[in-house]
Amino acid sequence: MKTKSFEVTVAEDRIAVITMDVPGETMNTLRSEFGDEVREILDYLGSLSDLAGVVFTSGKADSFIAGADINMLAACTTREDVYRLSRDGHKLFNELAGLKVPVVAAIHGxxxxxxLELALACDYRVISTSPKTVLGLPEVQLGILPGGGGTQRLPKLxxxxxxxxxxxxxKQLRPKQAVKLGVADEMVPATVLLEVAKKWxxxxxxxxxxxRLKGxxxxxxxxxVGRNVIYDQALKTVMKKTMGNYPAPAKIIDCVKAASGELDQGLKLEASHFADLVMSAESAALRSIFFATTEMKKETGAGDVKPARVHKAMVLGGGLMGGGIANVTAVKAKVPVRIKDISHQGISAALSSTWKQxxxxxKRRHISVAERDRTMSMxxxxxxxxxxxxxxxVVEAVFEDLKLKHQMVRDxxxxxxxxxxxxSNTSSLPIGQIAEAASRPDKVxxxxxxxxxxxxxxxxxxxxxxxxxxxxxxTVAFAKKQGKTPIVVQDCAGFYVNRILAPYMNEAANLVxxxxxxxxxxxxxxxxxxxxGPVTxxxxVGIDVGAKISPILEAELGARFASPPAFAKLLADGRKGRKNGRGFYQFDAKKKGKKPVDESVYKVLGVNPDGRLSDSELSERCVVQMLNEAVRCLDxxxxxxxxxxxxxxxFxxxxxxxxxxxxxxxxxMGPARLVDLLRxxxxxxxxxxxPCERLLAMAEADQRFYG
Structure with missing residues (x-):
């Protein structure tokens, strides 16, 4: 039998193979409209009296099921809509799990x-050894939890x-990790995946x-008592990491607690927490990031203009930045890269860094020796x-010196x-100034x-x-191949990120x-x-780096970018930060964890720390500066x-x-509220x-950036 997205074939072995292949998509995703199709399939399977078992697989070349379609959540207007969506999924997966014959998920991609929640509802999971095969429940990254039974079935497994x-x-598990953990039962080459699944x-x-628990x-x-120790420790860890800003982790722990009881009660709690999280402001914000990055993957940065293909790249400078750029070019983009440096030592350091990684x-068996050597050969x-x-x-990563960069362009x-x-990988110099030395400025x-x-x-x-x-x-296409999310910004001192960071950092300095x-x-x-924090x-980054960037920003953008003059005393005292082991904090390579403040820095700055402001006042003063400058950049x-x-x-x-x-x-918060704070x-x-003019106008008209 065949539906729009599924096909069921039953051979002489009486094993039903369900193949999912969503038309017009490169990857399968679960959608609410599949409910009727799956119901039709389950009814059909129930009508087969001599059915030996079921194998669930994918018709896509390199994808099993990449998750649920996130647009389903955006379409839910009420908490009840979300709760019903989760419970409908539970019902279908429960019926799959309740079939009287063995059900096996054959997973590739x-x-x-x-x-994975669908696969967990099956009896067994056979996966391919392909590096494209990964298993995981990444919902927490969207501010939600697994809403299809994952919080109940995974702990039991x-x-x-x-x-x-x-x-x-x-986290996403590679094939070996998935088998070792017990999430998958066997891994085999993709060519025999279906055959082995049928054997199960x-x-x-x-x-x-x-x-499988030990020790x-x-x-x-x-x-x-032991289980409570695990829950308490998990909660302490996530609260320390998230500062309580993300509600999903605590609700995941709550659901897992329920997994030791009756399945349906646990599923009801999962659906309830899932609904609360989907309707939360935190999840809405995190999902907006997902949608934004998905959109950006399709954009060239230059309208309908198609990019030229990059077959070979060069990096000028083998330092920390140059070595890193060369690394992502060879490792992620799979593009041959030539490192040009004035010394063999610089080249060696860059190559050595990638070799070690x-x-x-x-050693962790994530890649083979042949893969390592093949990458290094590039x-x-x-x-x-x-x-x-x-x-x-050519990506230039030399010192922030305009004359030197001009020489690089000519070379x-x-x-x-x-x-x-x-x-140019400059962090502060305007690109137009660098291009002045070029005979082909359109290529700069x-x-x-x-x-x-x-x-x-x-x-x-x-x-x-x-x-x-x-x-x-x-350039945008090249950056994407390196695994980056590129944003196209116009030429200006500090560009966008450093420009909004500078007033935030300066305000932190003023507070100190x-x-x-x-x-x-x-x-x-x-x-x-x-x-x-900003001081860390x-x-x-380096106190000396900040000292170099600040005058450039002040000269180009005005007095609001002036850094506090007292900070020149830090450089006079030989304090550059981590790079020379002298800064605001004490650097001791032997000690791990939290670093104590180097109390002598207060004397250098002529300050007696007494701390009168609340945490909210401290963060507010720094953050409003960043917000104001971000609006200026957009304007x-x-x-x-x-x-x-x-x-x-x-990012x-x-x-x-x-x-x-x-x-x-x-x-x-509303633009008017931000204007009041700034005033x-x-x-x-x-x-x-x-407050900048754009912000004042928006506050007056009660406008929003996202409609």
Missing amino acids: PCLGGG VGIAKSLDMMLTG VAKGKRRKIQP VEKLLEMTP LDKKV MTGTTEYSGVKDVDI VEQYCGENTIFA IGLHYFSPVEKMPLVEVIAHRGTSPETIAT LEGEPIDKLDKALVKFGFPV LLDE EGIIASARDGDIGAI GIGFPPFLGGPFRYIDS GYEARFGERFA
Whole structure:
């Protein structure tokens, strides 16, 4: 039999193979409208008196089921709609689990969210050994929990601690991990996946679910007291990590507690918590990020202009940034890359860094020795401009010196091809100024990465007035291949991310100089939702780097970007932060964990810390500066949309994701409220808090950025 998205075939072995293949989509996703189709299939299976078993598989080349369609949640207007959606899913999965014959999921490709919940309703799971096969319940990343029975069936299968680890982190399991954990029963090459799945059916046994527990884990999970220890520890860990800003983790733990009881009662609790979370502001914000990044994957950054293909790349500079850029070019983009440095030592350091990362993956059995060696063979080095005539793009990652960058432009135009793109990784110098040395300025663009390059998801693509649309499109496509989320921004000192970060950091500096303790200030901003506090960030980035960027921003954008003059004393005292082990905090390589404040820094700054402000006042003063500057950037056309501004702030500097980004946060508080806050601080501290014209107009008209 056949429906729109499913086909059921029954061969002589009397095993029904259900193949899911959603028409017009590259990946299968679960949708509410499938309910009638699945009901039809279950009725058909029930009519087969001699049925031996069922195998559920996918008709897609490299995808099982990538999860539920998130648009289903957006279509729900009330909590009751969401609750009903979850319970309808429970009913269908329960019927699948209740079939009187063995049911096996044959999994190749992503099996995530609702896809894994469907597989958990089966008796057995056979998975392919392909690196494309991953299993997980990533719902927590959208501010929700698994709503198709995952919180109840996974603990019963693998135990409490393992299931909490999967659901609270949203981690995805590779095939070997999935089998080791007990989520999957066997892994085989994709070519024999269906054949082996049928062998599991042929055993004729329904599964008796019993987690494989050993040692301390078994001791804890088999007693009420032990289970409570696991729940309490899990809650403490997530609260410490999230500062209580995300409601989903606590509700996941609550659901898992219920998994030890009757299934239907646990499922009802899951549906109730699922409905509450879907209707929460936090989940709405996190889902907006998902939709935004999905949209951005389809965009070229230059309208209908198609990108040229990058066959080979070069990186100028083998330092920390250059080495990181070379790494993602070879490892993620799979593009051969040539590292040009003035010394063999720089090249060696860049190559060594990637080798260590890849070798660690080999030892963990994530990749093979052959894969490691193949990737390393794509990275080469040179101290001269040799073997670079055929490079399609050059990413320059040298010191922030305009004369040096001008020389780099001239060198690339001399030694590389006439169509080679010159992309500068500058963090502050306007690209138009760099392009002044170019005979082909249309090929010059900014490509601003964030450190550490291998981990930070954002890259800013900066077009100056003369950058061609094809250069923009090609650079955006190249960044995407490197695994980055690119936002196209216009040329301006500081671009977007550093420009909104600077007044936030300066305000933090002002608070320290007013006597607010360094650690108290950092804690306040972490509590607000940032991954690290502003003073810790300055130590990590480098106090000297901040000192170089600040005058450039002040010269281009005005006095509101002036950094407090007292901070020159830090450099005079030889304090650069982590890089030389002297900054605001004490750096001791032998000690792990939280670092104490270097109390001597207060004396250098001429400050006696006394800490009179509340956490909310500390965070508010810093954050309103960032929000105000973000609106200015949108008004000046530095960013194309509020969406790009939100993604840039979240992925670039860790603006709290649960708030949805600066513009969604302004919408939630209301522009008028932000104007009132800025006016209040302006009256006390001066013009640096003056609200921008766009914000004033929006407050007057009661407008929002997202309608």
